[in-house]
Amino acid sequence: IDPRKTETAEIASAHHxxxxxxxxxxxxxxxxxxxxxxxxxxxxxxxxxQGVETVRELVAPFTLxxxxxxxxxxxxxxxAMTEKLVQTPRAVFYGRMGVSVQEYGALCQWAIQLINLLAGNVDVVGGALVPNSAAGYVKPGERGAGHFNRFQSRVSGLPEFGGELPATVMAEEMLTPGEGQIRAMxxxxxxxxxSAPSGQQLDQAFEGLDxxxxxxxxxxExxxxxxxxxxxxxxxxxxxxDFAFHRLAVRNTARYNEPVFEPEAGALHDWEILNQLSQKLGDHKxxxxxxxxxxxxIVDQSLQQGPYGKHNQRGDDALDLxxxxxxxxGIDLGPLTPSLPQRLCNEEKNIRLVWQGIADDIERLRIASPPQQxxxxxxxxxxxxxxxxxxxxNSHRLVKGKPRWRCLMNSKDMHEHKLADGDDIVIxxxxxxxxxxxxxxxxVMPGVVCLPHGWG
Structure with a gap:
């Protein structure tokens, strides 16, 4: 399901x-x-x-x-798609960037997981499974549970998520005068x-910093x-x-990459630069x-404390750096296996399907007017x-050759706008x-144009 027939859609049995x-x-x-x-x-x-009947009530207005x-x-x-999904053994629903970077991104990801859960396709072989990552293993008792909306951005009042604010507020936080205005970066x-939204405004904002x-x-740039x-x-x-992707993998693996080249004398790793800056600030304050x-x-400690390390009594086979x-x-640690409810981190060991933010977003979608396009x-x-x-x-060898910044347009729209292949356009x-x-x-579907990210 995609407004563009992607490389993945090319090998699918159907694309819509x-x-x-x-x-x-x-x-x-x-x-x-x-x-x-x-x-x-x-x-x-x-x-x-927990909350199955609440979900039933919330989605009732959303008819075919x-x-x-x-x-x-x-x-x-x-x-037909829904029926096929729920009746096919070892099926899974997957969505990533396209359903995330949009107005209802969080709601989309919630709904995808609900479809998998309610179809019986979570924590089963062939469905959605949780990796047993060798390092960064999430288990009950871990510190650092996520949080949302503990504070808001100064200008637009947008909520934080996990301690971070949306990149969309970066420019206005630098450009808008008043207490708390960002003057250094x-x-x-x-x-x-x-690569972030409103790049032209960010260009102006960085230029004006102290x-x-x-x-x-x-x-x-x-x-x-x-x-x-x-x-x-x-x-x-x-x-x-790679802490991130081993925790998202479709098979349990671990791999540590040594440096290919020795750094030049005097060169510092990023963590060493941050340490020196932190030390100087500490001395100053x-x-x-x-x-x-x-x-x-950190990797060695994480491996030892992980499911394959000595802290889990793995004996002579214990994994460390x-x-x-x-x-x-790398090491192949085997296929993903069912691991719930043991891996659930809340005290009740249940799966809470609905919280207020999701209910509010569903109502916002229900009353939304159709876009005037x-x-x-x-x-x-x-x-x-x-x-x-x-x-x-920044690598000429990789970006040289034919233009890769072209905007894709359906032939029907090309005809309506009297355009030919290679014409200059302004978006x-x-x-x-x-x-x-x-x-x-x-x-690309009629009415849609598609521009590669990172040009402009």
């Missing part, structure tokens, strides 16, 4: 275009149909679910007819002027504003363990500062494999405008 940003209507209609047809069967997790009107996918197709290996420091190996650029070692000069240990020490280093290509085109993004947002733009929105070239492609 969907109006960008309308995914929540599709997902809630599928849930509503599951309740209406009595297709709900959560299997061994059913006794743990409403989903068809808002998404452009026929009611018959939605009904430290950036780490980021290029928000090119002081700015960037930790980066490149001078780019963002770091050019810095008073100081502190270059850390490059990716090939330091070690690496007269406070003690706890230094970061080397990342390898020394053992992992003996396997430079007559005569307008909807813009979506995409990652280009040779650009990858903008990470590779305008409330945030500004960019000029690019157009490329005819029926891989």
């Amino acid at each position: 275009f969907i109006v960008p940003g309308s995914d929540a209507y599709l997902l809630l209609a599928m849930l509503q149909l599951m309740f209406e047809r009595d297709w709900v069967n959560a299997g061994h997790l059913a006794p743990l679910l 007819a409403l989903a068809q009107e808002r998404t452009g996918i026929s009611a018959a197709v939605i009904e 430290l950036t780490l290996a980021g290029n928000p002027v090119l 002081f700015m420091v960037s930790m980066d190996i490149y001078i780019n 963002t770091t050019r504003h810095a008073d100081y650029i502190l270059p850390p070692t490059s990716a090939l000069e330091h070690d690496h363990y 007269g406070i003690d500062v706890k230094m970061f240990p080397a990342p390898s020490a 020394a053992a992992l280093r003996e396997h430079p290509h 007559q005569g307008k085109l909807l813009l979506i993004g995409r990652r280009h494999v040779r650009s990858n947002n903008s990470w590779m733009h 305008s929105s409330r945030a500004g405008e960019v000029q690019t070239e157009v490329e005819q492609s029926d891989d």
Whole structure:
């Protein structure tokens, strides 16, 4: 399901275009149909679910007819997809970037997990399973439970999530006068002027700061504003363990990468730079500062405390960094296996399906007016494999050749706008405008244009 026929859609048995940003209507209609047809069967997790009837009431207004009107996918197709999903053993519903970076992103991800849960496809082989990651293993008793809306941004009042504010407020927090206005900035290996929303406004905001420091190996659209650029070692000069993706993997694995090259004399890793900055600030303020240990020490400790380490009485087979280093290509720790309810971290050992923020968002969606798109085109993004947002733009070898910044447009829209392949076009929105070239492609649905992220 995608407004563009992606590389994944190319190998699928079926692909259906969907109006960008309308995914929540599709997902809630599928849930509503599951309740209406009595297709709900959560299997061994059913006794743990709290709030099933509340979910039934919340999704009741989201009919197949409403989903068809808002998404452009026929009611018959939605009904057939839902039935096939709930009746197929070892099925799973998956959605990532496209359903996340939109107005109802959190609601979409919630609904996807609810569909998997209520179809009996969570914590079963072939469905959605939780990895047993060798390091960073999440288990009951862990510190650091997430939080939301403990504080808000100064200007727009947007809520924090896990201690972070949305990138959309960065520029206004620098540009809007008053108590708490950001006047200094430290950036780490980021290029928000090119990759964050309202890049032109961010460009202006960074230019107006009193002081700015960037930790980066490149001078780019963002770091050019810095008073100081502190270059850390490059990716090939330091070690690496991927905490994030081993915790999201479809198989339990562990791999530690040694540096490929020795750093030049005097070069510092990013954690060493942060330690020195922290120490200087501590000295200036007269406070003690706890230094970061080397990342390898953190990896070793995490491995020892993980499910395969000595703290879990693995004996001679216990995994630590020394053992992992003996396997430079990584270790296969086996397939994902069911692990609930043991892995549930709340005291009640249940799965709470609804909380107030979700209920509020469902009501907001229910009363939302249909978008007025007559005569307008909807813009979506995409990652280009040779650009990858903008990470590779500083390597001429990777970005040379044919233009990769072209905007894809359906042949029907090309005809209506009297455009030919390669013509220059201007894309305008409330945030500004960019000029690019157009490329005819029926891989995007009519009424939608698709621009690679990281250009402009």
